[in-house]
Structures are given as C-alpha cells and as structure tokens.
Amino acid sequence: MSTQLLIQSAMNGFGLAVVYILVALGLTLIFSILGIINFAHGEFYMLGGFATYYAFGVFGLHYVLALLLAVLAVGGAGVLAERLVFRRLRGKTLNGFIVSLGLLWVLQASAQLGFGVLDKAVPSAVGGVLRVGSVVISSERLLVIVSGVVLIAALYVFLTFTRAGRAMRAVAQDADAAALQGVNIEAVSALGFGVGCGLAGAAGALLAPIFAVSPTMGALPVVKAFIIIIVGGMGSLPGAVIGGLLLGAVEGIGTLFMSSAAVSMLGFLVVIAVLLVRPRGLFGVA
Amino acid sequence: MIGFGLLAAAGVAIPIATRDSYHLDVATAILMNLVLTLSLRFEMSTGQLNMAHVSFMGVGAYASALLVMRAGWPFWAALGAAPLLAALVALPVGRIALRVSGPYYFLITFAFLEVMRLLFNNFFPDYLGGPSGLVQIPPPSPLPLPGGAVTFTGKLPQYWLMYGLFVLTTAMLIRLEHSRVGLVAGAIRQGDLLAETLGVNVLRYQLGAFMLGSFFAGLAGVFFAHSHQVLHSSDFALEPMVLLVVFTVIGGTQSVWGPVIGTVALSIASEFLRELHHYEVLVYGLVLMVVMLAVPEGLVSLPGRLAEALARRRRAKAVSMGAGLAP
Numbered sequence: 126m127s128t129q130l131l132i133q134s135a136m137n138g139f140g141l142a143v144v145y146i147l148v149a150l151g152l153t154l155i156f157s158i159l160g161i162i163n164f165a166h167g168e169f170y171m172l173g174g175f176a177t178y179y180a181f182g183v184f185g186l187h188y189v190l191a192l193l194l195a196v197l198a199v200g201g202a203g204v205l206a207e208r209l210v211f212r213r214l215r216g217k218t219l220n221g222f223i224v225s226l227g228l229l230w231v232l233q234a235s236a237q238l239g240f241g242v243l244d245k246a247v248p249s250a251v252g253g254v255l256r257v258g259s260v261v262i263s264s265e266r267l268l269v270i271v272s273g274v275v276l277i278a279a280l281y282v283f284l285t286f287t288r289a290g291r292a293m294r295a296v297a298q299d300a301d302a303a304a305l306q307g308v309n310i311e312a313v314s315a316l317g318f319g320v321g322c323g324l325a326g327a328a329g330a331l332l333a334p335i336f337a338v339s340p341t342m343g344a345l346p347v348v349k350a351f352i353i354i355i356v357g358g359m360g361s362l363p364g365a366v367i368g369g370l371l372l373g374a375v376e377g378i379g380t381l382f383m384s385s386a387a388v389s390m391l392g393f394l395v396v397i398a399v400l401l402v403r404p405r406g407l408f409g410v411a
Numbered sequence: 412m413i414g415f416g417l418l419a420a421a422g423v424a425i426p427i428a429t430r431d432s433y434h435l436d437v438a439t440a441i442l443m444n445l446v447l448t449l450s451l452r453f454e455m456s457t458g459q460l461n462m463a464h465v466s467f468m469g470v471g472a473y474a475s476a477l478l479v480m481r482a483g484w485p486f487w488a489a490l491g492a493a494p495l496l497a498a499l500v501a502l503p504v505g506r507i508a509l510r511v512s513g514p515y516y517f518l519i520t521f522a523f524l525e526v527m528r529l530l531f532n533n534f535f536p537d538y539l540g541g542p543s544g545l546v547q548i549p550p551p552s553p554l555p556l557p558g559g560a561v562t563f564t565g566k567l568p569q570y571w572l573m574y575g576l577f578v579l580t581t582a583m584l585i586r587l588e589h590s591r592v593g594l595v596a597g598a599i600r601q602g603d604l605l606a607e608t609l610g611v612n613v614l615r616y617q618l619g620a621f622m623l624g625s626f627f628a629g630l631a632g633v634f635f636a637h638s639h640q641v642l643h644s645s646d647f648a649l650e651p652m653v654l655l656v657v658f659t660v661i662g663g664t665q666s667v668w669g670p671v672i673g674t675v676a677l678s679i680a681s682e683f684l685r686e687l688h689h690y691e692v693l694v695y696g697l698v699l700m701v702v703m704l705a706v707p708e709g710l711v712s713l714p715g716r717l718a719e720a721l722a723r724r725r726r727a728k729a730v731s732m733g734a735g736l737a738p
Binding site: 156160162210213214217218219220222223224226227228229230231233234235237238265297348351352354355359387389390393396397398401402405406409 | 459507510511513514515517518519521522525526529530532533534649653657658660661664689690691692693695696697698699700703704707
C-alpha cells in the first residue's frame with residue numbers, strides 16, 4: 126500500500142466525516158436544547174441538497190452563494206418547524222420522536238411529489254485537482270473539507286463568543302435557571318432548531334455536487350449522525366466532532382482492507398467497544 | 412378481564428364474518444403486530460423504549476427457520492425453543508444497555524438494531540441467506556392431535572395459529588399487568604430512584620421485562636418465518652421497528668389497551684390510506700403529528716379526557732345555576 130493512496134483515501138474519508146459531523150452537530154444541538162431526538166433531521170439535509178440543486182444547478186447562481194442560500198432556507202424551515210410543532214414538545218422525548226417521524230414522512234412524501242422520485246445530478250462546483258508532491262486531491266473534495274471545517278469553526282465561535290450562542294448553551298445546561306437569568310427560552314429554542322437544521326442543510330448542499338440529490342438521500346447521513354452521537358455522547362458538541370473523526374478514521378482505513386459490509390460492522394464494533402467502557406458515549410453526561 | 416374476553420371474541424368473530432383472503436391477511440398481520448406491540452409496551456412499562464424489539468423477533472425467526480431446515484427439528488419444538496433463545500440473547504444485551512436510561516437507552520438499542528440487521532444481511536450467508544434473504548422455509552407442520560392431525564397450510568389455519576399465540580401472549584401480559592409485577596413496573600416508571608429506595612431491584616425488573624418482551628417478540632418471529640416462508644434483513648430493520656413504536660405510542664403506553672387501540676386503528680387506517688396512492692405517506696405522517704400533538708397520552712386517554720371535559724362543563728353549569736338561585 127503506497128503512502129500516496131493512503132493519504133488520498135484518508136482525505137476522501139475525512140471529507141465525508143466532516144459532512145456527517147455537521148449533521149451530527151445539528152442533531153445533538155437540538156437534543157441538548159429541546160430534549161428532542163429529531164428523526165426528521167435527514168430530511169433537512171435533503172432540503173439543503175435540493176436548495177443547492179435549484180439555486181446552483183438550475184438557476185446558475187455562484188456555488189458559494191447557493192450554499193449560503195441553502196443554509197438560510199433550511200435554517201428558516203427549521204425555525205418554522207420549531208415554532209409550529211416542536212416547541213410544544215420540549216422535554217417530551219418519546220412524543221417528540223413520534224412527531225419528528227411524522228414530519229420525516231411528510232417532508233419525504235412532499236419532496237417526492239414536488240421534486241419527483243428520480244435522482245437529480247448537480248454539476249461540479251469546482252473542477253480540477255490539487256497536487257501536493259505525488260498526492261492528488263480533487264478540488265471538489267477539498268472544497269467540502271474546507272467549507273465543513275469553516276462551518277464547524279463558525280459554530281464554535283458563535284456558541285462561545287456571541288450573546289445568542291451563550292444563551293443557547295445556558296438553556297442546554299439548565300433551561301429553568303437560564304429563564305430566571307432573563308434568557309428568552311422560546312427565542313433560543315427557535316434559533317437553536319434553526320441553526321441545527323441549517324447545519325444539516327449545509328451538509329446536504331456540500332455533498333449535492335458529489336452525490337446526486339433525491340427525496341430519500343437523508344436516510345444514510347442521519348443514521349451515520351446517530352452513530353456519531355452514540356459514540357460521542359448525546360448532547361455534546363465536542364463529542365460529535367471527536368466521534369465523527371473516530372468513525373471516519375475507522376471506516377476510511379477499514380475500506381482499504383475490507384468489504385463495505387465488514388467496514389460497517391467494524392464501525393459498530395467501535396460503537397459497542399466505546400459503550401462498554403462509557404455507556405453514555407465519550408463525552409456524555411448523566 | 413371483560414375487555415380481554417371481548418378482544419378474544421372479536422378474534423373468533425373475524426373468520427366467521429369473512430373468509431376473504433385479503434381480510435384474513437390483514438387480520439393475521441394485526442394479531443402478530445399486537446403480540447409485538449403488547450410486549451414492547453410491557454418493556455416500556457418499566458420506563459425504557461427498546462428500539463431493538465424487532466431484532467429479537469428476527470432472532471426468533473432465523474433461529475426457528477434454521478432449527479427446522481438445518482437441524483431437522485419439528486416446527487412445534489422450534490416454536491418453543493426459538494423464543495427462549497431470543498430471551499437468552501436478550502440477557503447480555505439487556506445487561507449492557509440497561510446501565511443507562513432514557514435517550515441513551517434508546518440510542519444503544521438502536522445501535523444494536525443496526526448491528527443485527529447487518530448480521531442478518533451480510534454474515535453467515537450460507538445459513539442466514541445473505542442479502543437475497545433466507546428462502547424456502549417450510550410452513551408449520553401438522554399438529555398430531557388425538558382426533559386426527561391438524562394442518563396449517565392456507566390462510567385460515569394460519570390465522571387460527573396466530574390467534575392462539577396472540578391469546579396466550581395477551582392473557583399472560585394482562586395477568587402480569589394486574590399482578591405485583593405490574594405495580595412494581597409502574598413504580599419504576601414513575602420514579603426509579605424512589606422504587607430503588609423502597610427496596611425494588613430496578614435492574615432485575617427491567618432485565619426481566621426485557622427478556623420476557625424479547626421472548627414474545629421471538630414468538631412472533633417464529634410465526635412470521637413459517638407463514639411468510641421468506642426472511643429478509645429488512646424485515647428486522649428500522650422501518651418495521653418504527654412502525655411498532657408508532658402503533659404503541661399513538662395508542663398510549665399507560666394501559667394495556669393503548670397498543671391494542673393503536674395497532675388496530677392504525678393498521679386499518681393504513682389499509683384505507685392505500686387508496687390515496689402518492690399521498691398515502693404524506694397523510695399518514697400528518698395524522699401522526701396531529702394525533703400526537705392533540706392527544707399526547709395516546710388514543711387510549713381520549714375517553715377519559717372527554718369524560719373529564721364533560722364533567723367540568725356540568726360542574727360549571729351547576730355552579731352558574733346555583734348562583735342564580737342564591738337569595
């Protein structure tokens with residue numbers, strides 16, 4: 126096995142891991158604020174893909190503009206979902222699960238009716254390759270990695286340094302105490318749900334030019350995101366990043382030596398190994 | 412008890428009312444799903460939602476198929492052994508998963524569901540059939556009774572077989588619900604710390620419920636294997652699991668009647684929704700959202716809520732009339 130091939134497949138695996146981390150971050154953010162496991166999260170990823178398909182593929186906007194548009198549109202859809210539905214279910218995990226499942230079916234069926242069931246190809250955002258010595262990386266993959274890392278960094282800055290971000294973390298820690306300090310919980314929930322869905326939309330927008338878009342494209346990333354969260358710990362943002370990198374590394378390296386079925390199994394063995402030692406995941410708290 | 416009698420009678424009435432094979436198919440599927448949702452609710456009565464319930468159905472199904480096809484066991488022996496095996500597999504899984512609760516338990520069991528699906532799909536293809544599924548599973552063999560053998564080929568005899576399994580399951584679970592076990596389960600659900608301080612071994616109860624629930628899931632699996640005669644990993648994946656949770660929670664988890672109402676109502680509703688073709692899934696999703704938002708405790712709580720609202724109105728009326736009569 127040459128180092129060159131190793132680095133290339135590591136970069137490909139890293140690109141996918143970054144995207145799944147974005148999905149997982151949104152999922153875990155929503156859980157930490159509202160106590161809801163949003164099963165419809167993959168559908169927001171799908172909406173991000175279709176937003177990119179129309180803005181970039183059909184109307185020919187610049188890709189970066191289309192990406193931002195997708196984040197805003199899907200984030201707005203998330204705020205809407207929170208205001209109309211999920212705010213009534215704060216802390217009711219089981220009811221929230223059923224309602225998000227209903228939303229999953231509604232969004233998926235609507236997408237099939239509105240966009241058609243067939244896969245739609247999105248043109249490449251950038252062409253060409255980047256050469257570093259003998260290592261060849263496609264610019265497209267590099268764009269995914271750079272944009273993903275920028276978004277994760279932006280989320281970190283937002284949550285650490287802005288007033289709204291700090292309010293969000295306060296609500297995640299203790300909603301009642303945050304309310305007593307004058308934090309507007311309703312506004313924070315809506316914003317948190319919007320940010321979480323916006324991240325999923327960004328993930329869908331980033332992968333749209335690499336894979337095609339379709340109404341059922343959300344099923345795979347959401348399962349990946351769940352696994353990342355199980356490893357990293359429910360409600361923990363650093364956990365989602367570490368968990369995603371760990372699983373990405375295991376699957377990326379595994380792919381070089383094993384069949385895809387064996388790799389999936391290997392991923393789950395890592396999950397089980399982590400859960401045996403830390404039942405709530407690496408960064409999970411009781 | 413009266414409710415159970417009515418339910419059992421309704422089961423007898425169906426094949427008398429209709430011999431239509433489509434109706435019998437739907438009725439048989441409802442009875443099988445009732446075994447699954449009632450046992451899932453039994454586990455939930457200790458406060459834990461097991462997202463791997465169908466995996467134990469899968470263990471029962473594959474175990475029974477292999478015992479009959481490979482080991483040459485008679486169907487009736489496999490019917491007894493395969494559910495026990497499912498319960499046995501549940502023991503170590505439960506020990507690990509039950510160290511956590513709530514959303515964490517949900518996610519751990521979800522991970523187990525995916526592990527088992529991958530196992531059924533990709534591993535030991537010579538035995539489990541691989542991605543194309545396990546085929547040519549024989550139907551239930553004839554039951555040699557003193558009055559002559561009873562055969563189980565065809566829809567009607569299989570309906571009766573499933574009906575028998577259903578009555579057995581329901582009788583046991585309702586009996587448990589009204590026993591000390593049911594009371595303790597309720598105490599754990601409402602506050603496991605309090606139950607623990609009162610001397611209840613919470614883990615043992617939850618593990619017991621998990622194993623018993625898995626036993627009944629395995630039982631449903633045996634019937635599924637030999638009535639469908641084909642097993643595929645997708646039969647034990649997230650989608651059927653999610654449907655069981657939907658049936659149970661929409662019906663309501665506070666009483667045994669919740670899953671019964673939810674399973675029967677939603678199964679029949681989805682048969683009618685099929686007429687809507689493209690809009691079927693859309694409407695089904697909307698119905699779920701609306702019901703869950705309007706009746707958070709499930710359909711089973713509806714009569715109680717209506718009665719309460721009526722009583723409140725009557726009281727309000729009485730008060731206003733009384734006020735008018737005051738001197």
